[in-house]
Every structure is written in C-alpha cells, then in structure tokens.
Amino acid sequence: MGRLVKHHLFWPLCVLAALLLFNLCYSPDFFTITMHDGHLYGSLIDILNFGSPLILVAIGMTLVVATKGIDLSVGSIVAISGAVACLSISKGPDQNSLALILISVLLAVGLSLILGLWNGLLVSVAGIQPIIATLILMVAGRGIAQLVTGGQIITVTSAKYAYIGSGSLATLPFSIFVVILVLLIALLTRRTALGLFIESVGCNPTASLMAGVRAKWVILAVYIFCGLCAGIAGLLLSSNVSSADGNNAGLWYELDAILAVVIGGTSLNGGRYYLTGTVIGALIIQTLTTTIYMIGVPPEITLVVKAFVVLAVCLIQSDAFRAAFAARWKTRHYPAEKEITRHVS
Amino acid sequence: MKKIGKMGAVLALTLSMVMLGACGNNGGGNTAAKETSNAAAEASGNGGTKTEAKDITLGFSQVGAESGWRSANTKSIQDSAKEAGITLKFSDAQQKQENQIKALRSFIQQKVDVIAFSPVVESGWDTVLKEAKDAGIPVVLTDRAVDSKDTSLYVTFLGSDFVEEGRKAGQWLTEQYKDAAEDVKIVELQGTTGSAPANDRMSGFAEVIAANPHLKIIASQSGDFTRAKGKEVMQAFLKANKDIDVLYAHNDDMALGAIQAIEAAGLKPGEDIRIISVDAVKDGMQAASEGKINFIVECNPLLGPQLMQVVQDVVDGKQVEARIVTEESTFTSEQAKEALPNRQY
Numbered sequence: 001m002g003r004l005v006k007h008h009l010f011w012p013l014c015v016l017a018a019l020l021l022f023n024l025c026y027s028p029d030f031f032t033i034t035m036h037d038g039h040l041y042g043s044l045i046d047i048l049n050f051g052s053p054l055i056l057v058a059i060g061m062t063l064v065v066a067t068k069g070i071d072l073s074v075g076s077i078v079a080i081s082g083a084v085a086c087l088s089i090s091k092g093p094d095q096n097s098l099a100l101i102l103i104s105v106l107l108a109v110g111l112s113l114i115l116g117l118w119n120g121l122l123v124s125v126a127g128i129q130p131i132i133a134t135l136i137l138m139v140a141g142r143g144i145a146q147l148v149t150g151g152q153i154i155t156v157t158s159a160k161y162a163y164i165g166s167g168s169l170a171t172l173p174f175s176i177f178v179v180i181l182v183l184l185i186a187l188l189t190r191r192t193a194l195g196l197f198i199e200s201v202g203c204n205p206t207a208s209l210m211a212g213v214r215a216k217w218v219i220l221a222v223y224i225f226c227g228l229c230a231g232i233a234g235l236l237l238s239s240n241v242s243s244a245d246g247n248n249a250g251l252w253y254e255l256d257a258i259l260a261v262v263i264g265g266t267s268l269n270g271g272r273y274y275l276t277g278t279v280i281g282a283l284i285i286q287t288l289t290t291t292i293y294m295i296g297v298p299p300e301i302t303l304v305v306k307a308f309v310v311l312a313v314c315l316i317q318s319d320a321f322r323a324a325f326a327a328r329w330k331t332r333h334y335p336a337e338k339e340i341t342r343h344v345s
Numbered sequence: 346m347k348k349i350g351k352m353g354a355v356l357a358l359t360l361s362m363v364m365l366g367a368c369g370n371n372g373g374g375n376t377a378a379k380e381t382s383n384a385a386a387e388a389s390g391n392g393g394t395k396t397e398a399k400d401i402t403l404g405f406s407q408v409g410a411e412s413g414w415r416s417a418n419t420k421s422i423q424d425s426a427k428e429a430g431i432t433l434k435f436s437d438a439q440q441k442q443e444n445q446i447k448a449l450r451s452f453i454q455q456k457v458d459v460i461a462f463s464p465v466v467e468s469g470w471d472t473v474l475k476e477a478k479d480a481g482i483p484v485v486l487t488d489r490a491v492d493s494k495d496t497s498l499y500v501t502f503l504g505s506d507f508v509e510e511g512r513k514a515g516q517w518l519t520e521q522y523k524d525a526a527e528d529v530k531i532v533e534l535q536g537t538t539g540s541a542p543a544n545d546r547m548s549g550f551a552e553v554i555a556a557n558p559h560l561k562i563i564a565s566q567s568g569d570f571t572r573a574k575g576k577e578v579m580q581a582f583l584k585a586n587k588d589i590d591v592l593y594a595h596n597d598d599m600a601l602g603a604i605q606a607i608e609a610a611g612l613k614p615g616e617d618i619r620i621i622s623v624d625a626v627k628d629g630m631q632a633a634s635e636g637k638i639n640f641i642v643e644c645n646p647l648l649g650p651q652l653m654q655v656v657q658d659v660v661d662g663k664q665v666e667a668r669i670v671t672e673e674s675t676f677t678s679e680q681a682k683e684a685l686p687n688r689q690y
Contacts, residue, residue: 027585036611043584050577151416153572153598155628166609241572241602243628248571293581299538299567 008265011317012280019287026295039168051286052175053233055279057253058260059186060229062278063222065261067202068270069130074257076141077115077230078250081108082238083148086156095158109231116227120220145246155243165240175236186275202270260285263313401660402432404452406462409440417690418646425649442466449473453480459656461485467492474498483659500659503669505644507542511549513642513675514621525559529590532582533565534575536595546595546623568599575602583610594622597629604637615639627688633681643673
C-alpha cells in the first residue's frame with residue numbers, strides 16, 4: 001500500500017478517477033460507448049480525440065522541461081503547421097490527391113522541425129534563457145501564421161486530410177494512434193541512455209559536460225522534438241475542423257501543456273521527467289474541459305471552476321501540503337471531549 | 346563584458362538614428378507606427394477622377410486585422426474612399442488603444458476634414474475626442490460604440506446593431522415554431538465571453554423567444570467564435586442533451602464546427618437539428634446553400650460606401666442622424682444559394 005501511494009502516478013490517477021467518477025454520478029451515460037457507422041462514439045472517445053493534440057504538445061514539452069527549459073512557442077508552431085498544410089492543400093489542383101496531402105503534411109512537419117531547431121539554437125548555442133528564447137517565436141509565430149493565412153480562415157474540403165484528425169482506424173480515432181506512436185518514440189529515451197543524458201543536463205549542464213555528455217546537442221534535440229510534436233498537433237487540430245485559423249489555433253496551448261507536464265509530476269526545475277504522468281495530466285485537463293461543457297457551467301465562471309480544480313490537483317500532489325494536512329489530522333485536539341473526561345474523573 | 350557594453354552603445358546609437366530618421370521622413374508629425382498604406386491611398390486618391398470640387402481628407406483608424414470580417418471591412422473602406430475621391434489616411438491600431446489615440450492625435454495635427462474610427466475598447470476616449478472637437482474636426486464612429494456620456498463628442502455611430510441581429514434570429518425561430526405544441530430544445534454557442542457581439546446577440550435572441558414559452562434554451566456555452574471550440578462544445582452538448590432541436594450560433598465559424606460534430610453523431614445538420622447563425626461569411630453561406638444552415642443573419646462589414654456618404658454629408662454641413670445602422674439582410678437556405686455567387690467576402 002505504501003509503495004502504491006508513493007508511486008508518482010498514484011495522485012494523478014486518483015484525480016482522473018475522481019473526475020470520471022463525478023461524471024458518472026452526474027450523467028450516467030457518460031461511459032456509454034456505442035457503435036456509429038463503424039466507429040466508436042461516446043464521451044470517452046471524444047476526450048481521447050480532442051485531447052490528443054494536447055497530449056502530443058505536452059509530451060514534447062516534458063522533455064524540454066526535463067532539461068530545465070521551457071518552450072512557450074508551441075502554440076504558435078501549432079498554428080503555423082496547420083496554416084501551412086491547409087494553404088498548400090487549398091492551392092492544389094485536386095484536394096483529394098494523396099500525393100498532395102503527403103507533400104503538405106511533410107512540408108508542415110519539416111517547417112515545425114526547423115522552428116524547433118531555431119528554438120534549440122537560441123537556447124543551446126546562443127545561450128539565451130529558454131523562456132525568452134521561445135517567447136520570440138511565440139509572438140512572432142502568431143504573426144507568421146497570420147501571414148500564411150492572410151488573416152483569413154482557410155477551409156479545405158479534402159476528405160483525406162480530414163481523416164488525420166477526425167477519421168477512425170479500427171473503430172478508434174486515428175489521432176489516438178498518432179499519439180501512441182509519438183509516445184512510443186518518446187518512451188524510447190527511457191530505454192536508451194538519452195533519457196539519462198536529458199535528466200543529467202537538466203540537473204547540471206556543466207557537470208554533465210564534464211562527464212562527457214554533449215549538453216548542447218541534447219538541448220538541441222529536445223527542442224527539435226518539441227517542435228515536431230507541436231507541428232503534428234497542429235496537423236491534428238486543423239484537420240479535425242478542416243480549416244486553419246492563424247489567430248486562434250493553439251492559442252494558450254503552451255500554458256495547458258506546461259500544466260499537463262506539472263500535473264504529471266515533472267518538476268519545472270528539470271532533472272526528472274515522467275512521460276506517462278504527462279499523458280495523464282493532459283487527459284485530466286481535457287476531461288475537466290469536457291465535464292464543464294457537459295454539466296453546463298455558465299461560461300462567465302468556467303475559468304474560475306477550472307482554476308479551483310487545478311489548484312486542488314496541485315495541492316493534493318504537493319508532499320508538503322499533504323504532510324502538513326496529515327500532521328494536523330494526527331495531532332487534532334478535541335477540547336470538548338477533554339472537558340467531559342475531566343468532569344468524569 | 347566590456348565588449349558587450351560597447352556593442353550595446355553602438356546599437357542604441359543606431360536605433361536612435363533610425364528613429365530620428367523615421368521622424369524626419371514624416372515631416373515632424375509624430376504619427377502612429379503603422380500608416381503604411383497612406384502614400385498609396387493618397388496617390389490613388391489624387392490620381393482618381395475627382396467629381397467633388399472640394400478635396401476631402403478622411404483619417405481612419407482601424408482596430409487591426411484580427412479576422413476575415415475585419416479585413417473585408419478595411420478593404421471596403423479603402424476601396425470606397427478611392428471610388429468617392431476622398432483622400433484616406435489609414436492607420437492600423439493593432440488592437441491597442443494607445444496606438445489608436447496616437448493615430449487620432451496625428452490626424453488632428455494634420456488637420457484632416459473628418460476622423461472616423463472603430464474603437465478598440467469602449468471607454469477612455471473623452472480626452473482625445475474633446476481635442477478633436479476643439480480642433481473643429483467631426484468624428485464618426487464605425488462598427489463599435491464608445492461609452493462616453495457626452496454624445497456631442499461625435500457626429501454619428503455607423504455600425505451593426507448586434508441586439509437587432511439577435512432579434513432577427515429569434516424572430517425567424519418563433520415564426521418557424523409558432524404552432525409548436527411541445528417544447529423546442531435550443532442550444533446556444535456564444536461568442537467570446539463578455540464581448541459586445543456575444544452579449545447583444547444573446548440578449549436580443551432571448552428577448553424575442555421569451556414570447557413563446559415552448560422555446561427553451563437548454564444549454565448555452567462559449568465557443569470563443571472559433572470553429573474548433575464550436576465543434577468541441579457541440580460534441581459535449583450532443584452527449585449531455587438528448588433530442589436537440591435547434592442550434593443558435595453567434596457566428597458562422599462556430600456553426601461550421603458544430604455541423605461537423607452533428608455529422609459525426611450521425612445526425613443531419615439542417616434537418617435533425619436546425620441551425621441559425623450570424624455573420625454570413627463565405628463559408629457560412631456555402632453551408633447554408635447546401636441546406637446545412639437554415640438561417641443566417643447578415644453582419645455586414647462592407648460599410649465603406651455608407652461611411653463615405655456620411656463623410657460627404659458632414660463636410661457639406663448636412664444634418665446626420667446620431668445612429669446609422671448598416672444595411673443588413675437575412676438569408677434562408679434558398680436565398681443563400683442565390684446570393685452565394687455574388688458574395689465579396
């Protein structure tokens with residue numbers, strides 16, 4: 001039991017379970033999943049489908065945070081990647097041709113790799129603080145996305161492109177498989193020495209350099225990977241609604257992603273990371289969003305409700321808070337009880 | 346360290362020189378940062394055939410370029426100024442009030458004949474409007490209002506009446522369901538929480554449908570005027586509420602997102618769930634012509650010609666009404682099909 005409670009996934013899982021339980025009590029058919037034209041249909045599937053871009057971005061963010069960095073530009077990369085893909089498809093002669101879709105997707109992914117490289121170069125080679133280095137692209141990236149879309153919303157009518165974000169493979173949304181693939185790639189860092197390198201760079205870059213780890217290369221790699229994740233997330237998001245919106249796509253995604261990373265147990269101080277925790281963190285955020293829509297919280301107070309839940313989650317996860325709480329509980333006094341005892345004796 | 350200090354000094358010098366140069370170019374007038382299209386507009390204004398004996402200069406300060414609607418608005422004003430032979434001094438405030446105030450002050454200094462602007466926010470305009478009044482320059486508000494108590498500060502407010510748009514949507518609905526014996530379940534997708542269009546479209550709609558007790562809004566959430574959010578919220582609505590009859594979306598983009606959600610649920614948009622929307626942008630009209638949106642209330646960005654008329658009247662000393670509502674119509678599916686080929690935006 002003690003070991004179970006100590007496991008880093010214990011509290012995030014508890015919170016997720018509590019949220020799902022609340023939904024079960026509130027609307028009993030929350031868990032019902034039905035078959036609909038050959039694919040599964042239900043709230044849980046929605047959570048997975050709409051949550052997948054956030055999970056992707058958060059996975060990339062986890063590795064960056066593990067090196068004691070932060071990437072604020074992911075939201076903008078999401079917007080740019082979607083915009084570039086949609087623009088290239090909308091310019092094509094036949095929007096449904098597979099070659100065009102592949103070229104567009106590769107173009108978007110390639111561009112997001114370059115954007116990730118840009119961030120990485122600023123941080124590792126130029127030695128700029130990560131928060132400032134990525135802030136540049138966060139602000140400029142929105143502008144680039146608007147430049148690409150010309151301030152308009154680009155709509156595409158390609159069924160093949162829509163498949164990426166809203167199609168289904170083996171009755172499950174295709175986006176889930178994309179997430180699983182990327183997660184597996186990220187988990188490879190755990191199977192190789194790279195994971196250890198990332199953590200050591202996060203603990204102390206100089207010491208790891210002395211020990212023979214090429215800190216600059218490691219940092220460069222995680223930012224590129226983070227850019228890649230954000231780019232794929234942008235493809236999922238834009239293909240889900242078959243349109244690219246330079247203004248609003250991925251707006252504030254960086255904050256949600258950082259939140260997911262932190263809920264998952266990864267410390268912003270770097271040196272440790274938990275990829276599965278991050279996935280659960282992202283799922284918690286998406287479940288919370290869906291729950292708020294389902295129970296009909298008035299839009300004016302939605303953010304307040306969200307803030308309270310997030311606060312509760314963070315407090316539950318804080319060891320110091322739990323210890324203080326437990327200490328109070330153990331040393332609680334009952335003045336009334338004592339008085340009675342005194343009278344009896 | 347020393348080197349950096351030197352470089353910083355050189356950089357600062359260069360910057361200040363560049364800035365001085367820029368000021369010099371503007372002929373001493375400290376104009377707002379972005380007046381890019383001035384020269385072009387002026388050149389074309391002077392080059393065009395002038396029917397008016399008196400040369401009119403109009404200073405216009407736009408909110409920014411945040412949406413397709415706004416770009417259509419800007420283009421309409423620039424085009425119709427050219428057509429009317431009015432010299433347009435155009436300034437983009439990039440969603441910042443301070444830029445706009447700067448632009449207005451520079452218009453006053455340049456002694457333009459009329460100032461027109463779309464206020465970024467509602468409050469804080471009294472001082473600069475007073476300056477314009479003292480300089481004897483009439484001010485026309487377009488698209489958005491100011492909350493100033495002193496209505497003598499501006500000549501007229503030209504723009505859409507968002508409450509009326511909500512009312513029009515409500516009227517169509519009450520007309521459709523006037524013989525309804527059972528409750529009609531309505532879900533509402535609101536715009537950005539707290540924005541004037543969202544508040545007004547909501548209140549106008551609620552006001553009209555209150556006449557029929559069978560028309561019930563069973564759920565109302567913010568979709569932030571975006572497609573992705575519209576889809577996500579509609580998915581949740583569909584899960585939480587059985588048998589939705591009508592969807593009222595505060596703009597086309599949210600309706601388009603919701604249509605995808607409805608289709609994913611195996612329902613037919615426009616038939617199983619009737620859809621009312623506001624804006625009438627191209628994609629929305631396209632959906633309407635396909636029968637997926639039943640009724641669109643137009644929110645017209647093309648107020649350029651009307652604005653030029655007002656400017657002409659003001660300069661000629663004619664009496665202008667204090668509130669001019671833009672000419673707007675509504676479209677059913679059939680009307681949308683007819684109107685679609687001629688839409689400009």
